[in-house]
Amino acid sequence: MFDNEGLALRDKLYPRLTKTTDAALAFNDTFAQAVTPEQAADFDSALAKLGETLEERFALEDELIAHVHTKKRDPEVTL
Numbered sequence: 001m002f003d004n005e006g007l008a009l010r011d012k013l014y015p016r017l018t019k020t021t022d023a024a025l026a027f028n029d030t031f032a033q034a035v036t037p038e039q040a041a042d043f044d045s046a047l048a049k050l051g052e053t054l055e056e057r058f059a060l061e062d063e064l065i066a067h068v069h070t071k072k073r074d075p076e077v078t079l
Contacts, residue, residue: 003071013060020057024050 027050030039 006067006071009064009067013064017057017060020053020060023053 027046030046031043035043
């Protein structure tokens with residue numbers, strides 16, 4: 001038996017996970033090098049937004065982990 005529910009979950013969550021990755025990379029691209037005064041002024045709000053994005057990502061990852069943990073108990077399911 002194949003894990004069709006897991007495939008559906010992957011299809012649902014992957015685009016959202018990709019968005020969180022893109023947001024973290026954009027934050028890094030903005031603030032990894034020398035920061036301009038304009039960027040420095042936006043740092044606090046950008047960091048707060050990144051925190052919210054990471055919180056969303058952790059929730060999505062928790063959902064995936066819970067699914068794998070549940071399905072791993074069933075020897076007839078191939079993940």
